[in-house]
Amino acid sequence: MANNVCDLKSCFLCKSCLKDWLPAVAANRKNIAIKKNRQLFNEGDPVTGIYFIYSGTVKVHKKWGREKELILRFAKAGDVAGQLGLGDDAIYPVSATAIEPCVVCFIDTYFFESTLSINANFTRQLMSVLANDLQESEKRMRNLAHMPVRGRVAQALLNLQNQFGITEDGYINIDVSRQDLASFTGAAYESLFRVMNDLTDEKLVSVSGKSILINDENALLRLTEEIDL
Amino acid sequence: MANNVCDLKSCFLCKSCLKDWLPAVAANRKNIAIKKNRQLFNEGDPVTGIYFIYSGTVKVHKKWGREKELILRFAKAGDVAGQLGLGDDAIYPVSATAIEPCVVCFIDTYFFESTLSINANFTRQLMSVLANDLQESEKRMRNLAHMPVRGRVAQALLNLQNQFGITEDGYINIDVSRQDLASFTGAAYESLFRVMNDLTDEKLVSVSGKSILINDENALLRLTEEIDL
DNA sequence: CGTATCTTTGAGTCATGTCAAAAACGGTGG
């Protein structure tokens, strides 16, 4: 990993920032290295700022009781986390945890807010991010309500491939535990497991260790389609 | 109902608009009366603009197949609908349907976009709306994944009471069909029905026709709590 | 090697959705 200096070209904030605002950004950001499985913030914590992922992967999740959670989305290099601090509540409604070692760029709320009020372009971009997240969230919400687990697994795999791309040998370019995959699809560990077995048997996907390869994208896509009576 | 002239004090857009922009707003908005059960827009339609609800109630929903849907949220006087047109796609990802007669204020995309670029305050407010919607959406998403129907019904009722308030005699101030209530909790009609019966038997709620009264708010609240092992 | 963690499989249970039919309701027109 490179040193922990924010690459101004990759950082969401810096990229959309006004030229003469850049020095201020540089002065106010703080780069932090996060180890695997360490939390960036925890739901219930007071909001202190917003994070821009510079490298690594983060899961944004919401807990249920002591043992369960739902992974809402993954954030990778170039993405934001903590934008929900923008709501009326100054409390993080979700948790964010590194699933790979990360370097993140932290901007405290105060500076962030003043940037918002000065930089309309940045605000506009962030708004776009929120709108897209909301669309995705509502789609998954409907799926959770109506789509069976099998379809949701298919959807989850397609989403991951879409977000993280594939390696040279075609495997989805992310390293997720089965447990996290289950939490992402909103299913029990064993349920996910069985479905993955089925999909493998049917040659729709191949698995090697934790790596997953999608053989038949269209077939997976079909699994996500609505079934009329 | 008053005539169809937008009350500038109630309209989300107008309220946050710059003084000298007001005439332009007045010139560019179009007030439309919508009958009950009429759609404002349908998922899949190209985005033409954004709607501000001036009076009445709208359900924002997403379909599954021909028969099923999930109601994502309700919008009442003062709320926005169609803000998701803000995402990267110029296609409405959801539908909006009046469940009571409505008067809405329509702003076409072009004017809306130019307002966004000129009026930072408005953009900021809209961003806040999106952030809050996203929080709510993600919470409900987790609930859909982990909370049993009984708890979700309780949550739905509390949400409705919270959003619409109560009438003089204590009933939740909204007129929803049972079918919509089911779609809002993400459950089958009959499931909702049985749960409502249970809650009534247990004196947690009272029902009179379509009207619902919450007797024991705390008990409902407890039903929405996470259960540790 | 022994302990811990993760994977895999089987069996059982339960919540929830599905289906079908009867009952109640509401409006409409004769």
Place this chain on the structure above:
DNA sequence: CCACCGTTTTTGACATGACTCAAAGATACG
């Protein structure tokens, strides 16, 4: 005022998807 029809409500029986629990294999790790 009543008969009729369409809709919504109500109830029961049933099917089954998905979760839970538990235990056996596998894999990693110090």
